[in-house]
Amino acid sequence: MKSRHFLVPILLLVALGSAGCGSGGIGSGSSISIEQEWQLGQQMAAQVAQQSQLNTDPQLNAYVRSVGERIHAQTPMANLPFHFYVVNDPSVNAFSLPGGHVYVNSGLIQQADTADMLAGVMAHEISHNVARHVVKKIEQEQTISVIGSILLGQNPNQMQTILANILAGGALARFSRGDEKEADDLGLGYLAKAGYNPNGMLKMFQKLLSLEKGSPNAVEKFFLDHPLTQDRINDISSRIQRMGNVGGTTDEPEYQAVRRRV
Numbered sequence: 001m002k003s004r005h006f007l008v009p010i011l012l013l014v015a016l017g018s019a020g021c022g023s024g025g026i027g028s029g030s031s032i033s034i035e036q037e038w039q040l041g042q043q044m045a046a047q048v049a050q051q052s053q054l055n056t057d058p059q060l061n062a063y064v065r066s067v068g069e070r071i072h073a074q075t076p077m078a079n080l081p082f083h084f085y086v087v088n089d090p091s092v093n094a095f096s097l098p099g100g101h102v103y104v105n106s107g108l109i110q111q112a113d114t115a116d117m118l119a120g121v122m123a124h125e126i127s128h129n130v131a132r133h134v135v136k137k138i139e140q141e142q143t144i145s146v147i148g149s150i151l152l153g154q155n156p157n158q159m160q161t162i163l164a165n166i167l168a169g170g171a172l173a174r175f176s177r178g179d180e181k182e183a184d185d186l187g188l189g190y191l192a193k194a195g196y197n198p199n200g201m202l203k204m205f206q207k208l209l210s211l212e213k214g215s216p217n218a219v220e221k222f223f224l225d226h227p228l229t230q231d232r233i234n235d236i237s238s239r240i241q242r243m244g245n246v247g248g249t250t251d252e253p254e255y256q257a258v259r260r261r262v
Contacts, residue, residue: 031139032135032138032139032147034080036147036151037098037099037132037135038080038081038098038099038100039099039151040098040099040135040138040147040150040151041097041098041099041100041101042099043150043151043153043159044097044098044099044101044159044162044163044166045083045097045099045101047159047160047163048085048097048101048103048163048167051167052087052089052167053087053088053089054085054086054087054088055085055086055087055088055106055262057086057258057261059257059258059261060086060258060261060262061084061085061086063254063255063258064084064085064086064104064109064118064122064258065084067084067115067118067119067122068082068084068102068122068126069082069084070119070194070195070196071119071122071123071126071190071191071194071196072100072126073194074189074190074193074194075126075127075130075186075190076130077100077129077130080100081100082100082101082102082126082129083100083101083102084102084103084104084122085101085102085103085104086103086104086105086106086109086262087103087104087105087106088106089105089106089107090105090106090107090110090218091105091107091218091219091220091221091222092105092107092108092110092111092208092211092218092219092221092222093105093107093108093219093221093222093225094108094121094122094124094125094222095125095166095167095225096125096126096128096129096133096134097134097163097166098129098132098134098135098138099129099135100129101129102122102125102126102129103125104118104121104122104125106262107218108121108222109259109262110259110262111207111208111211112204112259113203113207114200114203114250114251114255115196115200115249115250115251115252115254115255116191116196116197116198116199116200116201116203116248116249116250116251117200117201117203117204117207118200118204118255119191119194119196119200119201119249120187120191120196120198120200120201120202120203120204120205121201121204123186123187123188123190123191123194123196123201124183124184124187124201124226125183126187126190127182127183127184127186127187127190128175128179128183130186131179131182131183131186133175133179133182133183134166137175138162141162142158142162146158150162169221169224169225174224174225174227175225175226175227177227177232180226180227180228180232181232181235184201184232184235184236184239185239187201188201188236188239188240188243191248192243192246192248194248195248195249196248196249197246197247197248197249197250198240198243198246198248199240199250200250201236202233202236202237202240205228205232205233205236206233208222208223208228209228209229209230209233212228
């Protein structure tokens with residue numbers, strides 16, 4: 001998880017680079033290669049590890065990784081390395097960095113009453129990675145030459161600026177309604193394939209919307225990054241109904257055990 005260098009096999013790069021949204025859900029339309037995105041993600045994750053208080057509880061981290069990998073295995077990026085982290089932060093939030101780095105705040109785990117609710121948020125964040133939403137936003141804001149200099153380690157200040165913007169819920173962290181819908185749709189499918197009840201995503205987002213009305217400060221960061229409305233929740237509910245009776249895991253004793261450790 002700490003390695004700074006990752007080389008994607010050439011054949012895999014060619015296969016992924018030629019895939020579009022219609023080919024299993026991998027995002028297209030970026031001039032940044034998959035290999036470059038994963039390299040950028042490694043550099044940014046190393047900085048997050050220095051600047052944030054990552055949770056080091058082995059039992060909690062092992063469980064969160066297991067949930068993440070169970071979902072990640074259902075995606076068209078299953079052959080690429082993903083990394084899952086818990087941040088010691090009471091605010092209710094989760095976020096992604098390019099290259100398969102997914103972060104869940106301890107405050108979100110406290111609010112996720114059941115395992116499928118945690119899985120629902122993680123599936124949504126994993127889907128942002130699969131659709132390459134974060135790296136596309138970076139590309140929209142930066143020139144290719146600037147991104148190239150960051151990848152070569154020649155522009156650390158600009159990399160820090162980009163990272164600070166994402167962590168603070170700035171423009172680079174704010175997904176469009178289209179991006180959010182795509183992450184919802186992909187995530188629901190991955191949840192069902194992974195054996196989780198897709199209603200977990202619906203329950204979690206309903207709870208977040210309820211918290212926003214009663215305790216807006218607690219979920220402010222989440223709503224900055226992820227616009228959430230009743231219309232969006234209704235759309236998720238309709239999608240689940242169209243999926244039929246998929247069933248799946250709702251809760252696990254292992255989750256309740258690690259949740260008590262947060």
